[in-house]
Amino acid sequence: MTRRPTILDVAKAAGVSKSTVSLVLQESDLVREETALAVRDAMSKVGYVYNRAAANLRSAQTGLIGLVINDLRNPFFTELAATMQMRLAERGYATVIGNSDEDPARQAQLVRSMIEHGVAGLVISPSFGDPGPILHQIAAAGIPAMQVLRRIEGSEGKLPFASFDYAAGGAAATRHLLETGARRIAFLGGRPDRPITVERASGYLAEMRAAGLQPCVFHGPITRHEGRAAAETLPDGIDAVLCFNDLVALGLMNGLARHGRMPGRDIRLVGFDGIAECEEVWPALSSVSCDIAGFGDDTAGRLLRWLDGGAAPDAEIRAPVNLIARASSLGME
Structure with a gap:
């Protein structure tokens, strides 16, 4: 599925009405638990991610960039996050930062939550292990997204990758x-x-x-x-x-x-x-x-150019070391 999955796709996959899906998204008590479970299962299968922001605000106008970091306790990754946040702030973007703590399940939850809240772009320094559905979710959301320092398993050819030599x-x-x-x-x-x-x-x-x-x-x-x-x-x-x-x-x-x-x-x-x-x-x-400070600044710059001009970064970027x-x-x- 190349287009972003819709509520109608979920309804069809679950065998329910559009209004029932809407009620499940709103966590309404009017829907039976077994029906709600069927709808959530269908959402996962079709790659639907609920956008809590209005659909017409899903663009750079939301002013939010998601940054998912594998270990913010490590000063190396903290410097990356701080540098990117400051560069993006110069252009008027607020950065939502999440620490996955090397837990792929938490990473998947963070990615899903950021997409739900309408981030305009996403940068991930991945945790190790099975990434779950995040590649499908990012593709379905249709937002600029990059991976840095490590590759997400199975991501070859799907997300631009930037790291060091x-x-x-x-x-x-x-x-x-x-x-x-x-x-x-x-x-x-x-x-x-x-x-x-x-x-x-x-x-x-x-x-x-x-x-x-x-x-x-x-x-x-x-x-x-x-x-x-x-x-x-x-x-x-x-x-x-x-x-x-x-x-x-x-x-x-x-x-x-x-x-x-x-x-x-x-x-x-x-x-x-x-x-x-x-x-x-x-x-x-x-x-x-x-x-890492220069790397973070460069990565933020590449994401900004992608957001502003639609020019995706190269598939792989390697920065020099010293x-x-x-x-x-x-x-x-």
Whole structure:
């Protein structure tokens, strides 16, 4: 179905009248529960999303942009949300921000709710896992929508995707560690079945093999806690670690210090993302810096041009990254 599903489509699929569907949408007590369930099931099947705003206001005139973020507790994603909100506000848009907390069911609920309330456009930094009906809902709503930093499962060719050149970043970090003299370099964090882990580890793996060295990959969650715990299990002889993100690296620094191993002196560390805290810790943490503020501003700009002129962004956009070497990998002075 290429057009947006209507209330008539729902009525036909449920075998009821248009007025009955309207009553269900209004949560009226006049409709029997089994009939209401049949109508809601039909809504899901045809991809109908109830628009609480008047139909003639479903456009940029509503002044609302939806932003669904996978983890607002992570400063990297918080910076993305804040930057986009400010850029959109300059053009008179209010941003509705939802935190899915890495829960695909909550993500689906947020997307549905934002569409129901008439957002003019949508940007999603997806949670991991089965996205449920959101791709169908977005297509049925017919609004400009982008995905950033991660891909929604099954979204290839359906939503524009913008991210960073993670493979180049992993390669640059590994070359840097090799240049410091490190040879037993590990990659720490991320689940092996997730594309973003594959991307971030790919440059590391290529550089290690090019140097004739054996890669050493330790997969796991991407939190400070897991980074700190990894200090307990890191094999003897590892002389450098490239971490999936800065949170893992900061946690690992903490754990190593508890065991008397000083980053930059006893072991070299590099994180990934370039959050502000990397400069503030001691020793300062080296990181593959992703200019998330610039990225957020650029993404907002692309969405605005789409809304204003109808020009959709390219199917895939990759922003460059930059290795910032600090004491944790360069060594202590």
